[in-house]
Amino acid sequence: MNHWVIYLDNKSDKKGFLKDFQKGRTPQALQEFEHKAGRLFSPFTLEKLIDEEDKHDKKIISSEHQALETMSSGEQKRALLYYLLKENPDYIILDNPFDNLDIAFQEELKSILKDHSKHISFIQLASRKSDTLSFINCFGKLNENIFTTTENTTSNDIEIDSAFNAVRIPHAITTFSNLEPTLINFKNVSISYGEKKILNNINWTVKKGDFWQLSGTNGSGKSTMLSMIFGDNPKAYGQNIYLFGNKKGSGESVWDIKQKIGYYAPAITLKFNGRHSIEHMLISGLTDSVGLYTIPTELQKRIVNQWLTLLDLQDLKNTYFNTLSTGQQRLVMTARAMVKRPPILILDEPTAGMDDESASLMVSLVNKFAEETDTAIIFVSHRKEKGLKPEQILDLIPSENGSSGVIK
Numbered sequence: 392m393n394h395w396v397i398y399l400d401n402k403s404d405k406k407g408f409l410k411d412f413q414k415g416r417t418p419q420a421l422q423e424f425e426h427k428a429g430r431l432f433s434p435f436t437l438e439k440l441i442d443e444e445d446k447h448d449k450k451i452i453s454s455e456h457q458a459l460e461t462m463s464s465g466e467q468k469r470a471l472l473y474y475l476l477k478e479n480p481d482y483i484i485l486d487n488p489f490d491n492l493d494i495a496f497q498e499e500l501k502s503i504l505k506d507h508s509k510h511i512s513f514i515q516l517a518s519r520k521s522d523t524l525s526f527i528n529c530f531g532k533l534n535e536n537i538f539t540t541t542e543n544t545t546s547n548d549i550e551i552d553s554a555f556n557a558v559r560i561p562h563a564i565t566t567f568s569n570l571e572p573t574l575i576n577f578k579n580v581s582i583s584y585g586e587k588k589i590l591n592n593i594n595w596t597v598k599k600g601d602f603w604q605l606s607g608t609n610g611s612g613k614s615t616m617l618s619m620i621f622g623d624n625p626k627a628y629g630q631n632i633y634l635f636g637n638k639k640g641s642g643e644s645v646w647d648i649k650q651k652i653g654y655y656a657p658a659i660t661l662k663f664n665g666r667h668s669i670e671h672m673l674i675s676g677l678t679d680s681v682g683l684y685t686i687p688t689e690l691q692k693r694i695v696n697q698w699l700t701l702l703d704l705q706d707l708k709n710t711y712f713n714t715l716s717t718g719q720q721r722l723v724m725t726a727r728a729m730v731k732r733p734p735i736l737i738l739d740e741p742t743a744g745m746d747d748e749s750a751s752l753m754v755s756l757v758n759k760f761a762e763e764t765d766t767a768i769i770f771v772s773h774r775k776e777k778g779l780k781p782e783q784i785l786d787l788i789p790s791e792n793g794s795s796g797v798i799k
């Protein structure tokens with residue numbers, strides 16, 4: 392039985408490939424799948440199922456106890472996997488299956504897929520060569536929209552430690568005065584959803600200039616914690632959570648808080664589907680807007696030009712953002728969250744779905760920003776991100792009473 396891996400880079404037209412595949416337009420080498428029943432294990436499938444459940448008010452993979460929409464990203468993937476396997480298709484396309492999964496579930500997934508590989512063919516789309524499943528016996532790659540077969544290539548270790556070293560992080564133009572040295576303070580924070588206990592007695596202090604990694608298994612409460620800092624999660628009220636010295640829910644508006652926090656998660660890239668030049672995208676990071684509604688000042692332009700030089704994107708400054716490769720878009724969006732040099736920068740799984748080279752560039756940029764600025768960074772990731780240099784890790788360890796926080 393054949394099992395394929397198809398390596399992707401940030402220029403691969405994955406969407407186009409999947410569409411063609413589903414319509415039966417398969418490349419020559421993959422013709423064995425042409426008239427077979429296939430399923431897709433991908434965030435696209437999850438999106439569609441959530442939408443369908445919502446529209447028709449029915450449970451397709453939601454359980455009795457919990458709607459698919461409210462599950463954590465790892466829980467959603469687990470539910471989808473079992474749903475697809477139960478359908479017993481001839482083949483399953485696995486779209487970067489390990490993204491957003493904690494180490495334990497990654498291992499479990501590997502062994503579940505291996506067991507099923509005796510009677511289901513798998514086609515793994517992989518941005519990282521090191522993710523290649525052990526039972527893969529056919530190799531290919533997707534260059535833009537062209538599929539070609541390749542030799543069995545082993546994982547490529549990319550070191551881009553010297554990237555961005557020519558230029559320093561540009562100066563800030565916004566000043567954040569009267570900041571307390573302690574920016575975030577969780578005191579004995581415990582959160583439940585109904586009977587389900589999520590966080591148990593979390594104590595966490597983030598100070599000016601800290602570099603934290605927030606980690607924990609799927610469903611351990613990482614997004615819940617972020618939503619209490621950056622979002623409007625009502626569960627935050629009544630808890631002892633202090634942001635910039637003020638108790639959450641007392642006085643400072645969500646807008647006041649958001650203004651002091653740079654935030655980037657891959658999903659927000661989707662918000663920027665209009666025609667914005669890269670230069671304007673970065674300027675909009677200084678003005679906290681999605682588009683650019685006012686004429687930028689000379690100072691704003693100068694700072695953004697320095698950022699473009701740093702990112703080596705000077706030549707592309709007038710290019711539309713939506714024409715960049717995924718890796719370039721992610722770097723621009725991360726830089727957009729950095730340009731203000733906010734007191735806090737939250738990066739929520741920023742490397743999910745990135746190829747090795749782009750992930751490595753992202754890590755270099757974050758390390759450099761941590762080193763050269765006073766911004767406190769919270770980097771959320773399941774992966775031990777190669778080369779990332781956080782000073783401290785808050786690991787959420789789940790138990791029946793909710794997750795406790797262990798500082799490493």
Ligand SMILES: Nc1ncnc2c1ncn2[C@@H]1O[C@H](COP(=O)(O)OP(=O)(O)OP(=O)(O)O)[C@@H](O)[C@H]1O
Pocket residue numbers: 457461462463464465466491584587589607608609610611612613614615616
């Ligand atoms: N509205 C809700 N109702 C019920 N349960 C919820 C709701 N929102 C979140 N949960 C549960 O809270 C737990 C923590 O979810 P959260 O998204 O914070 O985890 P996470 O650590 O970010 O996980 P992942 O790494 O999988 O994204 C999960 O078990 C999730 O199912």
